[in-house]
Amino acid sequence: MNRVFRPTSSSTSLFNYLIKFRPLSTATVTSTPSESSLHPRTDPKPRNVQWVFLGCPGVGKGTYASRLCSLLGVPHIATGDLVREELASTGPLSTQLAEIVNQGKLVSDEIIISLLSKRLEAGESKGESGFILDGFPRTIRQAEILEEVTDIDLVVNLKLREDVLLEKCLGRRICSQCGKGFNVASINAEEKNGLPAMSMAPLLPPPNCASKLITRSDDTELVVKERLRVYNEKSQPVEDFYRSRGKLMEFDLPGGIPESWPKLLDALNLDDQEQKQSAAA
């Protein structure tokens, strides 16, 4: 049964927050697809980017979103991280969330909106501007709520073949001390059913982190397969939602970070000066 979303104090809070979220731009965006193929901007003043990253579990949303956030000077807001922070706390939601997440299911729209709302409010008080949302929206209802409260400029849909997604999830590791993500999987997928061959080198941790690696409790084969199923059922329609609004930019990852990052920057019309300088050195 489809539940009707009634604005609770948490959704009102997201509404109030996002309505005010119109900061001035400090980003180095020159021309993004939003200027050509996307809805025309109506804001009178320039502001920082408000982007969304979509894609299956393991595709690398976190990796590329956080790199872009450093480049653009906007916060990287990953609802999966917010859920994991809540899980690690002793708050009343923790046990309820553990059960849902460890089965590979989605947390309710109400809980996610409430966590996101709190995160945005905390950012606002620190003077944050713009954002890249990673892992939100994941249902049509979440996309509708977001659309009611703010303009999203661009939605990047990262794509990778499904067998590689599974391997990447199983190779994922997090440093329990600094929180950085790594991947110990060495991927060499052969050409199959018209899918191109693909290689990805592991993203290994520095010696400092190597002894402190942990695996997410939901990165087991069974749970990843369920998360992929849930993505296809609940989150793929979100791609269509943004496609029909002309906001979706599809991006097929050609390989690991060294191949994909420059191509993604190109597709977004962005320049990474630091990368250019280190390549020239």
Ligand SMILES: Nc1ncnc2c1ncn2[C@@H]1O[C@H](COP(=O)(O)OP(=O)(O)O)[C@@H](O)[C@H]1O
């Ligand atoms: N927008 C969301 N709506 C509902 N549940 C979410 C959302 N974002 C995160 N979650 C919950 O947190 C879990 C981990 O999310 P995330 O780190 O984004 O995983 P993934 O690697 O599968 O993309 C999800 O499987 C889901 O249970």
